[in-house]
Amino acid sequence: MLIFLHMFKKFTFLLFVIVAFLTSIAIKAVEVKDLYQASIAIDSQSSKDRAGALKKALAAVLLKVGGEKNVLDNDVIKNALGNYNSYLSQYRYQQKSLQIVDEKGSNKLLFLLVSFNQEKINTLFQEANLALWGSLRPKILLWLVDEHGLTRNIISSTSASNLPLVISEFSSQRGLPIMLPLMDLTDANQIKLSDIWGRFQQPIKDASNRYLPEAIAVVRISDSSLVALDYDNGTTESDNCGLLCTESRTKISNYVLDWSLLDWSLVEGQQKFSQQYQGNDPQALLQQGLADITELIYQYYALSATSDNDYIIDVENIDSLNTYVEVFHFLDELSSVKSVILVSAKGSKRRFKLQLLGTQEALLASLKLNKKLTQVIDPLAQFNEPADENDEPLAPVFNWDK
Numbered sequence: 001m002l003i004f005l006h007m008f009k010k011f012t013f014l015l016f017v018i019v020a021f022l023t024s025i026a027i028k029a030v031e032v033k034d035l036y037q038a039s040i041a042i043d044s045q046s047s048k049d050r051a052g053a054l055k056k057a058l059a060a061v062l063l064k065v066g067g068e069k070n071v072l073d074n075d076v077i078k079n080a081l082g083n084y085n086s087y088l089s090q091y092r093y094q095q096k097s098l099q100i101v102d103e104k105g106s107n108k109l110l111f112l113l114v115s116f117n118q119e120k121i122n123t124l125f126q127e128a129n130l131a132l133w134g135s136l137r138p139k140i141l142l143w144l145v146d147e148h149g150l151t152r153n154i155i156s157s158t159s160a161s162n163l164p165l166v167i168s169e170f171s172s173q174r175g176l177p178i179m180l181p182l183m184d185l186t187d188a189n190q191i192k193l194s195d196i197w198g199r200f201q202q203p204i205k206d207a208s209n210r211y212l213p214e215a216i217a218v219v220r221i222s223d224s225s226l227v228a229l230d231y232d233n234g235t236t237e238s239d240n241c242g243l244l245c246t247e248s249r250t251k252i253s254n255y256v257l258d259w260s261l262l263d264w265s266l267v268e269g270q271q272k273f274s275q276q277y278q279g280n281d282p283q284a285l286l287q288q289g290l291a292d293i294t295e296l297i298y299q300y301y302a303l304s305a306t307s308d309n310d311y312i313i314d315v316e317n318i319d320s321l322n323t324y325v326e327v328f329h330f331l332d333e334l335s336s337v338k339s340v341i342l343v344s345a346k347g348s349k350r351r352f353k354l355q356l357l358g359t360q361e362a363l364l365a366s367l368k369l370n371k372k373l374t375q376v377i378d379p380l381a382q383f384n385e386p387a388d389e390n391d392e393p394l395a396p397v398f399n400w401d402k
Helices: 002-026 047-066 069-073 075-081 118-127 163-174 185-190 193-197 201-211 282-301 321-333 360-370
Strands: 037-041 088-099 106-116 140-148 151-155 215-222 229-231 249-251 255-262 271-273 277-279 309-316 337-346 349-356 373-376 397-400
Touching: 037 047, 047 069, 047 075, 047 088, 047 106, 047 118, 047 163, 069 075, 075 118, 106 118, 140 163, 140 193, 140 201, 140 282, 151 193, 163 282, 185 201, 193 201, 201 215, 201 255, 215 282, 255 282, 277 282, 282 360, 309 360, 321 337, 321 349, 321 397, 349 360, 360 373
Parallel strands: 140 215, 309 397
Antiparallel strands: 037 106, 088 106, 140 151, 215 255, 229 249, 255 271, 255 277, 309 349, 337 349, 373 397
16 A cells, blocks of 8 residues: 555656646747858859849848748848848858659758848848837748649648748748647647538647647638639530530639638637638748748737837745845847846846837737746726826736746
């Protein structure tokens, strides 16, 4: 009996450790590395090819940091692209073996890996009066259904298709963490293909919980049921033959793609639907759809590089000097914060004045991703006015998660 109790205690402790570990995973969003680095395919190591690749690399980094394609239309940015050496930190050549899907073997291609100066790039955005995106970014779970004729398949990262490669490359280029479901036994038991195709929110959310995403996207690509048909007037036998005519019907396009975005923090549980994308290249359609999803999410998290806003906050649960240092460094390192000043200290509460690079909404959005600081909502706050003019004015209260 004692042995059994001892084993039970060990098992309980192990279970507690596992749960704590999984919880620690859940509280952090994805910090994107190498935001100021780009890898560009290059034909040779000649100076001419290198110059072209360096310019493309700078454009790729500016797009990744800026979040939306419009940054490349800015006149200041256009001038900077012609002066790429001013922002260059280092570069090196590398060879990559790229697997050719649906074929045997692989191709070895030459790439130029380029790093740019972060401070100079950020200053450039400020001079251009453009917004920038920090390194802490939301994780997107993508449910992708590919329809060919009467067959529909849910695409996973291991699917025999070029589409996962397109998604992986886009994720790297735009700095947005996008993952595909595993489509293992757990997924198969939790969701049906018809739920995804029908874009039913609750089954999709339930199946997505295991991946801990900040946003969920559903993308449908079709060469059949979604594709519109049009009459080919040149082949009809008569304009007035009615139902007896045998009319030739041709597709407007070979493929159609649409997407919807689900997220209970971005759009408060509502579902954002796209228009249909029509074309003859499914990979190009997918890239366009992902680009529009990215820019929609970017608009929520983007930071203004030029506006200076003071924001006063109270942080509770600071009971030691070490904790205070942790909180101060945490606030100071947020991409949405320009500077931090300690205003006052009372008990375990510290008041900070933050000078923001953008709006308060952008700061709160980034805090939701990290979850180290959780805002404490007091329903009676509007009635709790300061007792007299010597008391500190009310400020948003956050709890520090040690």
